[in-house]
Amino acid sequence: MSFLSIRGLTRDYGDGMPALSELSLEVPNGGLLSLIGESGSGKTTLLRIIAGLETQDQGEVFLNGEKILNPSEKLVPGYEEIQLVEQQHNLYPHSTVEENITRPLLSYDAEFKRNQVEAMLDLLDLQKHRKKLPSQLSGGQQQKVAIGRALGVAPQVLLMDEPFSSLDGIQKRGIIDELRAIFEQLQVTVVMVTHDVDEAMMLTEQLGVLHHGKLVQKGLGRDIHQNPVNFYVANLFSDLNPVPHLSNVYIRSSDLLLGRNQGKLKGEVVSSQYLSAYNHLQIRIDGSPILWKAKDGERKYQVGDQIFLTYKEEELLKF
Ligand code: ADP
Numbered sequence: 001m002s003f004l005s006i007r008g009l010t011r012d013y014g015d016g017m018p019a020l021s022e023l024s025l026e027v028p029n030g031g032l033l034s035l036i037g038e039s040g041s042g043k044t045t046l047l048r049i050i051a052g053l054e055t056q057d058q059g060e061v062f063l064n065g066e067k068i069l070n071p072s073e074k075l076v077p078g079y080e081e082i083q084l085v086e087q088q089h090n091l092y093p094h095s096t097v098e099e100n101i102t103r104p105l106l107s108y109d110a111e112f113k114r115n116q117v118e119a120m121l122d123l124l125d126l127q128k129h130r131k132k133l134p135s136q137l138s139g140g141q142q143q144k145v146a147i148g149r150a151l152g153v154a155p156q157v158l159l160m161d162e163p164f165s166s167l168d169g170i171q172k173r174g175i176i177d178e179l180r181a182i183f184e185q186l187q188v189t190v191v192m193v194t195h196d197v198d199e200a201m202m203l204t205e206q207l208g209v210l211h212h213g214k215l216v217q218k219g220l221g222r223d224i225h226q227n228p229v230n231f232y233v234a235n236l237f238s239d240l241n242p243v244p245h246l247s248n249v250y251i252r253s254s255d256l257l258l259g260r261n262q263g264k265l266k267g268e269v270v271s272s273q274y275l276s277a278y279n280h281l282q283i284r285i286d287g288s289p290i291l292w293k294a295k296d297g298e299r300k301y302q303v304g305d306q307i308f309l310t311y312k313e314e315e316l317l318k319f
């Protein structure tokens with residue numbers, strides 16, 4: 001049995017489709033895993049059950065061979081060893097950074113408490129903000145306080161529910177780089193859930209994909225990107241264009257080569273959006289009602305231009 005073992009979890013709230021459906025997952029000690037899924041795919045439910053904060057209908061969770069009891073089986077729900085940073089991180093608004101991080105440690109020995117608070121402030125580079133209130137911090141700093149508060153009790157498992165969703169791109173990249181190094185240093189087991197593939201791939205190499213409460217694929221991010229099991233998984237990673245006259249065959253917009261004079265398919269640029277790294281084009285392929293999406297890295301094409309598209313056969317995705 002691996003360190004964190006999730007077996008056959010089902011949770012049905014009775015609203016038509018189960019939030020989780022026979023979901024099994026193994027995470028090794030010190031493993032870092034991101035689970036990706038669209039809104040409603042069961043991410044929050046899964047983390048709350050792992051943490052012992054929500055009751056499942058079927059299935060079990062084990063940490064180090066010990067069964068995690070759910071709220072119907074345990075007087076005080078939850079475990080110190082398993083810390084969940086919820087999406088709304090719920091910092092105490094009238095307590096300083098230092099006080100927020102100290103709160104969960106109140107029942108601990110004074111020296112351990114002092115050491116842990118200092119360690120968290122150092123680790124997360126929050127020393128200079130220790131006397132501030134949450135409202136005086138940036139979103140990224142607030143998120144770090146929430147993570148520091150969870151890590152302060154030295155848990156074995158850290159669960160994070162969409163921790164970066166309220167942060168802008170620059171803040172996000174900064175905090176993710178910082179956290180990855182911290183998690184490796186602490187050797188803590190981490191499961192993050194998110195709807196954002198890039199965020200997941202920036203934080204962890206191991207990914208899982210949730211769809212309708214099922215784990216549909218798990219593995220290294222690059223392997224899932226290259227060999228997605230179905231359309232849903234592929235579409236989380238990139239825009240897909242349906243190849244005319246072939247059913248269920250697609251090409252990623254990032255795998256298209258654009259040309260002015262020749263190519264496999266001819267079309268017309270119907271819209272162009274200026275994005276930070278490329279122009280996002282929509283193209284009407286001759287004889288096809290569907291608009292294709294393409295990335296124009298050189299920003300060469302204008303609306304109304306004729307354009308040719310080429311791709312390699314081995315890059316076609318068939319489902
Ligand atoms: P995610 O975090 O991926 O958005 P959730 O786990 O929050 O997904 O929700 C999965 C499904 O379960 C959704 O259809 C949601 O409406 C339903 N659900 C979640 N929590 C509850 C609840 N407490 N009561 C009833 N339905 C719920």
Ligand code: MG
Pocket residue numbers: 043044045087161
């Ligand atoms: Mg959620």
